[in-house]
Amino acid sequence: MQFDLTEEQEAFRAVVRDFAVTSIAPRAAEMDATGEFPVDLVHAMGDLGLFGLPFPEDLGGGGSDYLTYCIAIEEIARVDASMAITLEAGVSLGAAPFVYFGTPEQQKRWLPDLVSGRRLGAFGLTEPEAGSDAGATRTTAVRDGDEWVVNGAKTFITNSGTPITQNVTITAVTSRDAGGRPQITNIVIPAGTEGLVVESKYAKMGWRASDTHGLVFQDCRVPADHVLGAEGDGFRNFLRILDEGRIAIAAMSVGMAQGCLDEASRYATERVAFGRPIGKNQGVAFRVADMATAVDAARLLTYRAAWLRDQGRSFKKEAAIAKLYASEAAVDATRSATQIFGGYGYMDEYPVSRMYRDAKVLEIGEGTSEIQRQLIASELGL
Numbered sequence: 001m002q003f004d005l006t007e008e009q010e011a012f013r014a015v016v017r018d019f020a021v022t023s024i025a026p027r028a029a030e031m032d033a034t035g036e037f038p039v040d041l042v043h044a045m046g047d048l049g050l051f052g053l054p055f056p057e058d059l060g061g062g063g064s065d066y067l068t069y070c071i072a073i074e075e076i077a078r079v080d081a082s083m084a085i086t087l088e089a090g091v092s093l094g095a096a097p098f099v100y101f102g103t104p105e106q107q108k109r110w111l112p113d114l115v116s117g118r119r120l121g122a123f124g125l126t127e128p129e130a131g132s133d134a135g136a137t138r139t140t141a142v143r144d145g146d147e148w149v150v151n152g153a154k155t156f157i158t159n160s161g162t163p164i165t166q167n168v169t170i171t172a173v174t175s176r177d178a179g180g181r182p183q184i185t186n187i188v189i190p191a192g193t194e195g196l197v198v199e200s201k202y203a204k205m206g207w208r209a210s211d212t213h214g215l216v217f218q219d220c221r222v223p224a225d226h227v228l229g230a231e232g233d234g235f236r237n238f239l240r241i242l243d244e245g246r247i248a249i250a251a252m253s254v255g256m257a258q259g260c261l262d263e264a265s266r267y268a269t270e271r272v273a274f275g276r277p278i279g280k281n282q283g284v285a286f287r288v289a290d291m292a293t294a295v296d297a298a299r300l301l302t303y304r305a306a307w308l309r310d311q312g313r314s315f316k317k318e319a320a321i322a323k324l325y326a327s328e329a330a331v332d333a334t335r336s337a338t339q340i341f342g343g344y345g346y347m348d349e350y351p352v353s354r355m356y357r358d359a360k361v362l363e364i365g366e367g368t369s370e371i372q373r374q375l376i377a378s379e380l381g382l
């Protein structure tokens with residue numbers, strides 16, 4: 001068994017860490033306070049090659065393995081969750097459907113701006129009445145000559161209303177089978193299409209500089225060639241996208257937990273109470289030790305899932321295990337770090353306050369913890 005990263009992976013980690021620390025970290029608090037979506041940072045991540053990282057070079061990608069992509073997400077999340085989720089959603093949810101299900105023509109048309117980070121793609125699965133039960137999609141698409149006419153709504157869609165959003169790929173019911181079961185298809189809706197209404201951005205607990213909107217489709221017409229993958233395969237295809245995306249969310253969780261561990265260990269040696277650093281108290285030191293243990297376990301589970309995916313092996317259960325464990329470890333780590341910072345941890349001038357708010361959604365997005373447990377249990381035959 002080999003636990004070392006390759007020299008290339010280590011070198012790439014150093015490059016992304018340097019970028020995260022010098023370009024993102026100094027702006028993270030202000031972006032959180034204003035909710036500003038930083039287009040320039042997205043383009044800078046694009047210039048580093050992050051948006052095409054795990055995709056084949058002949059599609060304009062970086063040809064890296066998934067583990068390298070996870071390392072990049074981890075390093076960005078270590079300093080700022082909003083930029084990490086912007087990247088994760090752009091790659092795993094925005095571009096990946098075109099890579100896996102697009103025709104060569106569709107890939108040629110839609111991918112260049114997504115893999116370069118010039119523009120962003122969004123993934124519209126969740127609806128007001130269909131979240132965990134995503135198969136309960138109510139959005140419909142009806143064929144009318146050479147066009148599809150889409151009606152319905154999507155909710156909580158990341159990267160869907162930025163100035164550089166290229167498209168949202170959605171699930172829509174396009175027909176019913178003989179038993180009346182809905183046939184769900186993926187359809188690409190370009191930004192700016194008539195009948196696509198982008199609602200105001202949400203006021204969120206965290207991920208404040210990440211862009212999230214509800215979308216409404218009112219007789220929204222797109223050409224017939226905007227169907228991605230085969231008609232009727234849309235739900236299954238999106239579940240495949242989510243299986244892989246969960247590894248990236250696990251990596252984001254590892255990064256956030258590591259960021260909290262860094263902050264808490266430093267603070268525990270600097271802050272003095274009762275005449276000595278607070279870390280000299282076993283009550284504080286053990287808390288830091290527990291954080292370090294959970295970060296290690298979360299990272300190993302995440303890298304294993306990425307490795308399985310890179311080997312072309314089955315990774316559905318392992319991705320769910322990594323996402324479940326790492327997201328809960330991240331939430332625990334942010335709570336512990338805030339506790340170690342005491343009253344200062346409650347103040348926005350310290351990053352742990354923002355991280356505490358940013359972490360919670362890791363247990364919700366791309367499948368809640370309950371859905372991960374359900375999936376793991378079902379893989380175990382229960």
Ligand SMILES: Cc1cc2nc3c(=O)[nH]c(=O)nc-3n(C[C@H](O)[C@H](O)[C@H](O)COP(=O)(O)OP(=O)(O)OC[C@H]3O[C@@H](n4cnc5c(N)ncnc54)[C@H](O)[C@@H]3O)c2cc1C
Nearest residue numbers: 123124125126131132133156157158364365366367368370
């Ligand atoms: C900031 C943010 C960004 C997001 N970005 C996107 C995006 O880009 N694209 C997208 O499509 N979606 C996105 N989502 C949506 C996200 O994936 C859903 O919120 C999530 O899947 C849960 O769906 P829901 O909110 O409808 O909750 P519900 O499904 O209503 O669940 C409510 C609660 O009930 C529990 N529950 C439901 N069913 C069961 C069950 N069978 N057994 C046990 N417990 C159950 C859930 O675990 C949860 O605790 C985003 C969400 C947020 C908050």
